[in-house]
Amino acid sequence: MIRLKWIHHIHGVLFVLLLLSGLFLYFPTTRTWFNELRFPLVPFHIWTSILYATVILFSLRSVFKYVKNKPYIKFYNVGFNVTFIFIWIVTGVVMYFHTYFPPEMTNIAVYLHGLFTFLFIPWLLVHTIGHLFKLHLPWPKWWKRKAPVPESIAENKLNRRDFIKFTSLGVLFLFIGGAIKWFQPILNITDPNARRGYFRIYNVTSDYPTYEDTEWTFTVSGLVNNQKTFTMEDMQQLPTHTIVDDFHCVTGWSVLNVEMKGVLVNDIFTEYNISPEGPYVTAYSGDKVYYDTFTVSQLLDEGAMLVFQFDGEKLVHSQGFPCRLYHPKMYGYKSVKWIERLEFTNHRAKGYWQTWGGYDLDGYL
Template sequence: MKARWLIKIHHIHAILVGLLLLSGLSLFIQPVRTFFNEWKIPLVAIHTWIALFYIIIVLLSLKKAIKYTFKKPTLKKFNVHFILGLFLAWSLSGAIMYFQAHFPVPVRNTAVTIHDTVTWIAIPWLLIHSIGHTLKLEIPWPLWWKRHAKKPEWVQENRLQRRDFIKSLSLITIMIFIGGWLKWLTPMLHASNETNRRRGYFRIYNVTNDYPRYENNDWSLTIDGLVEEKKVLTIQQMRQLKWNTIIDDFHCVTGWSVKGVELTGVYIRDLFEAHDIKPKDKYITAYSGDGVYFDTFTLSQLVDEEAMLVFELDGAPLKKAQGYPCRLYHPTMYGYKSVKWIERLTITDERDYGYWQQNGDYDLDGYL
């Protein structure tokens, strides 16, 4: 009876791990992630719910699984311990990513790196394990490893005790964190003297698999809605205004951050003053040039809280995938409020939900 129960759990476990890997890879691979966005499928929420169900299944079956494998050959014990190691790394790093607002930037970035690394470790294991069971392939393991057979003397002499296991686990954990920390530090170590040194790296997220391309300075910003006079401002007019440079930390709601980013552009309050823009109401909707993405703000959030239109990042024009030639930036909000390829600001008398509030249950204000 116990064996049948464990077989069922094993199959459920395999299905859940497969779904986690598929949804996780879909989030990691930009075109696939964007495909789900275009169809308004909440992939992040799906991935999170699968993870929660997986954690519950593992915790419920943990005691019986360990008891069942206690007298089993070394191979089965190793398999269980290996899965538990992946489970712990996934769960802890995933929890930090989900509650990332409560952790400092180095911890967040390390958690993201660990989560990715564990996934890439799990993929070959899952393929080998699945193909081996499906085709009934026998890997030529030593008999003492896969069956109850006499172990070689060198194995018996170096038999691990509980304290050895704890030491090994601690060492592995330390090495994972060191690896994650070094990856987080890499962009700063490889920066040239002329480049703004920063920690972390950007991950590009779009909601469409294509993005607008502006050639020959054909970009313009329209300010319309409840204003005294509609304005259409060209890139040349933007260059005539006072540009400001700030150094700030860029934070994504998915857990990663980039420290010390140099952002250059025009404060929205300066733009409104210079062109005598007088809103007649207190809400603003910012529209992206991709024709899909938008987000909403109160007028005070953009005018009084030093929001800016950014044209340069780290002393160079924005890259196309980063929102060239212009994106919105608010210093105390998450990156999803930073509308890329911004083309229009519309003043309204009511505040609507933005793209991610409608499709991903994100916070309307998005404060850090």
């Protein structure tokens, strides 16, 4: 009994840490705060979930043995929790090992992982408030005690009151899940937009750069034969290219068939007779914080672009307006938003997420 109490307390602490870190990751503002603090929120969430799953697996047999002869409400409580935990574990594994699954599957895993978190919140609030303030909900006696089940329930014939209770609870869950705009598509998985995916906004600073078209400039500097600064007007004189590609994030979500329009980095160098004299290049964001590094070949020979439009529209502010870098063979963290400068060097430094998050230096898909 004492052992189960300790398991319950450990379960509660770990679950709260998982819930809070998950919500912090979900909301762009809080995720940005933790990025600014250099707190490894994603690794923290992953390692906490592994510890949580371990505790659950080792305690499951004892818990089910304990509730076997307990009131129905306790057995239901355990079954309800285990169902949600199973869904979180499965979807979390798919998200973590997303390279082994098709993007459509990982997108649905991302939606379900978050959706079931929000659907769980009403029960969590009722459960927590009830324990803290010793509140007792008016459950039927047969539900709270190990008493004979009424004939209407045993025969699966709900009376009017039972029907209203169960219907109200179901509507409440759907409302909470459906009210979250990001998760609405999962309520209709056949919706092609749900399978296509949706952009999540991940920034490392809350201080976004703001530009008008005439203010933004792009500079090529460092070890090149011809250092030059380009205006938006200069960029508009270059040939544009449109590609349709899948945008992948290292955290597991994707947006499929994104139409991107921009200028090839190689065309800029060819048009203005710029020749790199250093083998590496650092791309700097206009937020004055973010940067990433590449080899010269990666930017000039692998189709890297300066992108100005997604799906026929100008980039929105949070997506990097007016211009962002895009490499078609690399994860989104290599796609530097609000790009302002390329600096060529003899030595390759680690990028922002290689320094603070341990991400792969090249970031190939």
